[in-house]
Each structure stands twice: as structure tokens, then as C-alpha cells.
Amino acid sequence: MTDTPGTRAGRGSGGGLLALPFYPIALSLIAPLDLFAGNVDRLLLRDVLPTLLGFALLAAAIQGVLTLILRDRHRAAFASAVLIVMLFFPHYLLKWGVEQGGAPSRSALLLVIWVAIFAGLLYFSLRSRFASANVSLIGNGMWSLSLLVAVADVSIYVTTHPESPVKSLGEPPAAPLASLRPEPADTRRDIYYIVLDRYANAAQLQEVYGFDNGRFIADLEAEGFFFPRAANANYQRTAHSLASSLNLNYLDRLTSVVGPDSDNWRPLYGLLEDTEVHRFLDRQGYRLLHFGSWWNPTRLSRIADENHNWWAPPEFLRVYLRRSLLGFMGRIFDAYAFDVRQQQCDRIRHKFDMLHRTAKSPGPKFVFAHILLPHPPFVFGRDGSCLSRKASMDRSRRDNYIDQVEYANHLLLELVRALRREARVAPIIVLQADEGPWPAAYAGNEIDGLGTDVKVVDWEKASDPELREKMGILHALHLPGEEVPGQASEAAYHGMTPVNTFRIIFNRYFGTALPLLPDRNYVFRDNERLYSFLDVTDRLSETAERRHQIGRQVGHPDPQLQPHPR
Numbered sequence: 091m092t093d094t095p096g097t098r099a100g101r102g103s104g105g106g107l108l109a110l111p112f113y114p115i116a117l118s119l120i121a122p123l124d125l126f127a128g129n130v131d132r133l134l135l136r137d138v139l140p141t142l143l144g145f146a147l148l149a150a151a152i153q154g155v156l157t158l159i160l161r162d163r164h165r166a167a168f169a170s171a172v173l174i175v176m177l178f179f180p181h182y183l184l185k186w187g188v189e190q191g192g193a194p195s196r197s198a199l200l201l202v203i204w205v206a207i208f209a210g211l212l213y214f215s216l217r218s219r220f221a222s223a224n225v226s227l228i229g230n231g232m233w234s235l236s237l238l239v240a241v242a243d244v245s246i247y248v249t250t251h252p253e254s255p256v257k258s259l260g261e262p263p264a265a266p267l268a269s270l271r272p273e274p275a276d277t278r279r280d281i282y283y284i285v286l287d288r289y290a291n292a293a294q295l296q297e298v299y300g301f302d303n304g305r306f307i308a309d310l311e312a313e314g315f316f317f318p319r320a321a322n323a324n325y326q327r328t329a330h331s332l333a334s335s336l337n338l339n340y341l342d343r344l345t346s347v348v349g350p351d352s353d354n355w356r357p358l359y360g361l362l363e364d365t366e367v368h369r370f371l372d373r374q375g376y377r378l379l380h381f382g383s384w385w386n387p388t389r390l391s392r393i394a395d396e397n398h399n400w401w402a403p404p405e406f407l408r409v410y411l412r413r414s415l416l417g418f419m420g421r422i423f424d425a426y427a428f429d430v431r432q433q434q435c436d437r438i439r440h441k442f443d444m445l446h447r448t449a450k451s452p453g454p455k456f457v458f459a460h461i462l463l464p465h466p467p468f469v470f471g472r473d474g475s476c477l478s479r480k481a482s483m484d485r486s487r488r489d490n491y492i493d494q495v496e497y498a499n500h501l502l503l504e505l506v507r508a509l510r511r512e513a514r515v516a517p518i519i520v521l522q523a524d525e526g527p528w529p530a531a532y533a534g535n536e537i538d539g540l541g542t543d544v545k546v547v548d549w550e551k552a553s554d555p556e557l558r559e560k561m562g563i564l565h566a567l568h569l570p571g572e573e574v575p576g577q578a579s580e581a582a583y584h585g586m587t588p589v590n591t592f593r594i595i596f597n598r599y600f601g602t603a604l605p606l607l608p609d610r611n612y613v614f615r616d617n618e619r620l621y622s623f624l625d626v627t628d629r630l631s632e633t634a635e636r637r638h639q640i641g642r643q644v645g646h647p648d649p650q651l652q653p654h655p656r
Contacts, residue, residue, distance in 0.1 A: 111153075111167035113229035116237040118149035118174050122410050123240040130247045132355035133406060137386055141407045149174055164226045171229065178414045254360030255347045259339035278454035279570065279599060280517040281371070282509060284445075285458075286498060286564055287328065287383075287465035289523035291321045294562035298555075301492045306499040307566075313506055314568050315521075316582045321565035322630050323525050324589045326549065326557075326613045329358040329387060330620075331524040332460075335588035336365035340607065341621065350622035358620075359387045367592050368393055371456045374600065379448060381441055381459035384408070384433075388460040400440040401433045430538065431469045435476035438463055442501050449505075449512040463501075464494035464527070466536035472496040482537050490536070491527060506568070516570035518595060522588055523563035529556040549613040554629050561611055561630055567591070569598065585609055 122145055126138050152173055156166035295301045307317055324340065325331045334341055341358075348357050368378055372393070380394035386405040390397050411417045412428065420428035441461060448457060463470075468482050468490035474497050482490055502521060509517050527533075532547050552560070567582050581598045587609040596602040611630050612623040 111164055111226035111230060113226065113233040114153050114167055114170040114174055115146050115149045116230075116233040117171050118145045118178065120233065120236055120240060121178050121413075122406075123237070123244060125410055125413070126406070127240060127243050127247075129406075130244055131251070131353050132359070133386075134253060134356060134359060135248060137404050138406050141404060141410065144407075145178075167226055167229065176415060178410075251352075251354045251356065253356045254363075255357050256343055256361070257364070258366065259334075259337045259341065259343050259361070277515060278374070278376075279515050280453045280455050280457070280509075280513060281376070281595070282457045282517060282519045283367075283459070284502075284505075284519070284521050285332070285460045286502075286521065286523050287460065287462045288525055288527045289464055289495065289498065289564040290526045290559065291523075291562040291564060292317075293320050294526060294559050295492075295495065298559050299488050299492055301495065303495070303499075306503070309503055310506065310521075310566055313503075313510065314570070315506075315519075315566045316569065318565050318567075318582065318586045319584050321563050322561045322587060322611050323523070323563045324587050324611060325623075326525055326560045328385070328524045329355060329362070330614065331588065332388075333358045333361040335522075335524075335591055336367045336458075337361055338366050338589065338592050338604070340589060340610070340612075341623070345621040345623065348621050351619050352621055353618045355620065362387045363391070364393055368456070368458075370596065370600075375454065377453070377455040379455055379457045381445065381457065381461070383460045383462050384437070385460070385462070391458075394458075398441070398444045400437040402437070431467055431479060431482075432476065434462070434467055434469045438470075438501075439474075442505060445505055446508050449509045453514075460524075461498075463498045464491055466533075467538060468494060468536055470494050470497045474500065479537060487530065487533070487536065510568075517568070518570065518599065519568035520591055520595075521564060521566040522591070523565070526560045526562045529559050531556070546617055548616050550615050550624065552613075557613065557626055557629055561613075561626070563588075569595070571598075587611065 119142055122138075122142055126133060126142075149170065153166055153170040156169050157163050160166045160169070290298070292303045292307060295303045311317065323331050324334050330341060344357055344361075348354060368391075372378060377396070378391070378394040379396045380388075380391035380398065382389045382391070382397065382399045382402060384402045384405065389399065389402050389405065417428050419425075426432060438461065441459065445457070445459060448455070468485075468487075469476055470493060471477055472493040485493075506519060506521075509519060529552070549557075565586075565588065569581055581594050586594070590606050590609065593602075593604040593606055597604055609627075610625055611627045613626055614620050615622045615624060
């Protein structure tokens with residue numbers, strides 16, 4: 091039997107708009123755009139566009155292959171739509187264990203039902219003739235409208251919330267810094283700025299976790315490091331903290347430009363892309379080496395001469411694939427691409443291996459390394475062994491965190507000794523945390539999760555102990571030329587905070603005359619008011635007697651700590 095002309099037209103030979111069933115492509119963009127819309131306040135457009143384009147091309151390829159097989163563009167379009175929904179929409183039906191990587195077995199039954207339903211729909215679409223031009227017309231209209239709504243939603247926010255409303259936080263002015271003449275290359279010191287994420291200071295390690303970090307402090311002091319006592323971050327989160335320290339200033343200008351009640355993270359991320367520190371050292375002839383993390387703002391640097399990372403796809407793509415059927419199945423079968431714990435183990439080891447190699451490379455160079463250790467997930471034993479998920483679950487939070495601190499100590503000491511041994515001229519080394527660990531009440535899943543926000547915190551209501559834990563950070567400086575290594579001097583001083591770190595370095599080694607800022611500590615109120623800052627300096631301060639007592643506990647009494655003059 092042959093088809094009548096009308097039947098052939100309905101099955102794929104019609105003209106006009108019906109000849110182009112494009113709704114599978116529109117459908118493929120709905121889910122990623124929904125994810126983008128939910129995180130548009132912290133995603134840069136250029137980090138999302140490659141993923142959107144990739145999924146559009148994938149949908150077009152699936153539809154093209156099925157059209158060649160079925161020889162019917164409308165049935166092929168419907169079959170493609172079924173496949174796309176099955177692959178990339180399970181997040182909307184399989185809520186258990188999809189996002190946070192909990193026990194996949196809890197969703198196994200739903201997964202079987204999900205696959206069975208769509209396998210049946212796919213079989214029906216391939217065997218029947220109902221997927222006609224009318225279905226394509228409805229699909230084109232419905233999904234195109236949905237796509238336009240999603241695009242409009244994102245576009246309005248991106249247009250009304252600039253990505254980088256400020257390029258600088260103000261003073262130090264560019265002209266005086268630019269006017270300096272670089273010294274000969276063989277006399278300039280390499281600079282290492284190594285950020286250990288969520289590494290608490292000695293006082294908090296002792297007070298909250300019952301851990302004495304005195305041996306590590308003594309070992310570093312023997313290598314010529316100075317430790318500001320009771321060191322605290324200027325801000326409680328990574329983006330704020332690094333934007334401040336790498337731009338040598340507080341964030342007041344952002345508050346005045348963006349507004350105190352903004353929830354837009356993107357201006358902070360913009361300040362991390364092209365910082366005062368990088369611009370200054372680039373003008374002095376330094377090579378800029380960037381060791382990134384999985385976190386998108388420090389994953390890659392567009393201004394660095396070299397980028398080093400390990401298994402760090404764009405964060406948007408990683409999260410989206412984790413929500414997909416591919417990600418769900420990958421976690422069930424322990425596929426490496428979705429095993430964030432094993433990746434974290436390998437990433438940390440790879441990063442330190444590369445830092446050791448960098449020590450032997452020619453200078454002068456500025457090395458920025460954002461190392462997510464002892465940051466969750468808790469994957470390391472104190473000996474550096476990569477723990478199974480069950481092993482981490484069977485241990486206390488305290489033991490998991492302290493083991494990662496001890497392993498970080500081991501890696502840092504080995505690295506510091508290598509950097510000093512290999513350098514022709516003694517290097518400048520800054521070991522600093524950007525923030526302290528999350529207080530237990532706000533910590534969430536630290537076994538499987540990568541440390542993303544899981545709870546909304548009202549920092550105005552945080553207790554003093556919680557603030558001290560979140561703000562207390564590791565801060566150690568190796569500043570060659572100090573008359574008495576390990577002691578306060580004209581350059582470094584007790585009570586200093588990261589906002590002054592590079593002011594001190596530039597003044598001491600590059601001849602600048604940047605004034606030191608008052609050392610203050612701030613928290614933004616909550617995620618809806620990112621630029622509304624509370625000064626918590628006084629709430630973090632402790633009596634001299636208490637500091638002396640903690641100092642004795644960690645082997646370093648210091649009863650006469652002097653804050654920098656205001």
C-alpha cells in the first residue's frame with residue numbers, strides 16, 4: 091500500500107513552518123535556562139553560553155540522526171523530544187538524592203519507573219503515525235513560548251544588574267603604582283599567595299575542635315614565617331574576602347554603587363577577574379600563574395599567563411549534568427566524572443605536585459593558588475589517604491575536619507621547604523585562609539557536597555562564638571629580610587588583616603607608599619543583602635589574658651599583643 095499525498099505531507103513532506111519541527115532544540119534549553127535563572131545572581135553569562143550552545147547542538151544532532159533513520163521529520167522530532175526529556179529532566183521528578191548526592195538507592199525504584207515510562211513513549215512514537223505535522227506545530231509553539239519566557243526572565247536580570255559595575259575599589263591609584271620601574275629579574279622575589287579555604291586560626295582550632303596546632307606553627311616559624319595572633323578575615327565569605335585582599339581595599343565602594351540590599355554576587359566575581367595585585371605585578375614584569383579550584387570565580391583566570399587545574403569543568407555544566415539522568419546513573423555506578431570525592435582527592439594532590447614543579451620554573455612570578463583544603467567534602471585521612479564515603483560518614487565532623495587540617499599541614503610544610511630550597515632569591519610566601527569553617531549549625535552536607543550554600547544564614551543573629559569560628563583564619567607570612575624571623579616588625583604586625591597584606595608587600599619590596607588601612611572585620615547580613623555590612627571587630631576581640639591562655643595552649647604565649655594603630 092502506498093501513502094496518499096495528504097498522508098505523506100502530514101508525516102514529513104509539508105512545507106512552511108511545519109517543515110521545520112525545531113521544538114526539540116527549544117526543549118533542550120528549557121532545563122539549563124531554568125538552572126541559570128535560579129542562579130543568575132552568581133553566574134556570568136560567558137560561563138553559561140557554551141553550555142547552552144552545546145545542548146542546542148546535541149539536540150540538533152539527535153534529531154538529525156533520528157530523521158535519517160525514520161525518514162520522517164515529525165516523528166523524529168517527537169522521538170528526539172522524548173529522549174531529551176528522559177536524559178535531562180529527571181531532576182524535576184527524581185528529587186531524592188539527585189542534587190546532594192545522597193544515597194542513590196532511595197531513588198532506584200523511581201528511576202526504573204521513569205525509564206520505563208519514557209521507553210514506552212519512545213517506542214510508541216517510533217511505531218505509530220500520530221506524531222504528525224500538527225504535533226510539530228503544537229510543540230513549536232508551546233516550547234518556543236516557554237523558551238522566550240525563560241530567556242526574557244534571565245535577560246531582564248542580566249541587563250538590570252551589571253556584571254562589573256566597578257573595576258577598582260578606589261585607592262590605591264593606578265598611576266603611582268604604574269610609575270615604578272621594575273628591578274632586574276634576578277633580584278626580584280617570587281610571590282606565592284596560597285589560599286587555604288576554611289582553615290581556622292589556632293585559637294579556634296583549640297576552642298572549637300580541641301586541636302593544638304602549635305607544632306605546625308613552630309615548624310613554619312622555624313622556616314621564617316610570622317603569624318599574626320588571633321588572625322581574622324575581613325569578610326566571612328570567599329568572594330568578599332578575596333575581592334578585598336586582592337584589590338587592597340574594603341568593599342565600601344561596591345555598597346555605594348550596587349546598593350546595600352543587592353543579592354547580586356556578580357560584581358564581586360568581576361573584581362576577582364582583574365585585580366589590583368595582578369595588574370601591579372604584571373606591570374613589574376611578573377609572570378602570573380593561576381592555580382584554580384572547581385569554584386567558577388577562581389576556576390580559571392583570563393589575565394593569567396598560565397592556568398593550572400584538574401578536572402574542573404564549568405561549574406554550571408557540572409551542576410546541570412549532575413541533575414541529569416547521566417549524572418544520576420553515573421553516581422549509581424561510581425563513574426569518575428561524577429565522583430566528586432575522588433576528584434577532590436586527585437585535584438588537591440595534582441595541585442601540590444604542580445606547585446612543586448613551579449618552584450623550579452624561572453621568575454619573577456606571582457603564583458595565586460586557591461586550594462579547597464580543609465574545605466569540604468571531607469575526603470582525606472591525616473596521612474593523605476582518600477577515604478570512602480562510608481569511612482567519612484562513620485567519623486565525627488571534628489575528626490574529619492582536623493584530619494584534613496593535619497594533611498594540609500603536611501603538604502604546606504613540604505611545599506614551603508621546596509619553595510625556599512629551589513629559589514635563587516628567597517621568595518615571599520603568604521599562607522592565608524579566606525574564611526573559617528562554617529559553624530556546625532549551618533554546615534549542611536560536608537561529606538558529599540562541594541560546600542555550596544545549603545542554608546540561609548542571618549549573620550546578624552549569629553552568636554559571638556559562631557562569628558569567631560567563621561572569621562578566624564590561618565594567616566602566615568614569609569617576608570624575607572625580617573630582622574627576627576617569626577616576630578612582629580615594621581612590616582608585619584600582630585592584629586593585621588588580609589586587606590593590608592599586599593600593601594605591606596608592595597611597600598616593603600617595591601617602594602610604594604601605600605597607607606595601611608584600619609584592620610576591621612565585617613559580615614554581610616544575609617544572601618539578600620550582600621553589601622550591607624556589619625562591623626563585628628569588637629565582637630571578635632578577646633581579652634589579652636584569654637589570648638595569652640590560648641597562646642600557652644598552642645605553645646606561643648604572647649601577652650602583649652598590640653593592634654595596628656587606627
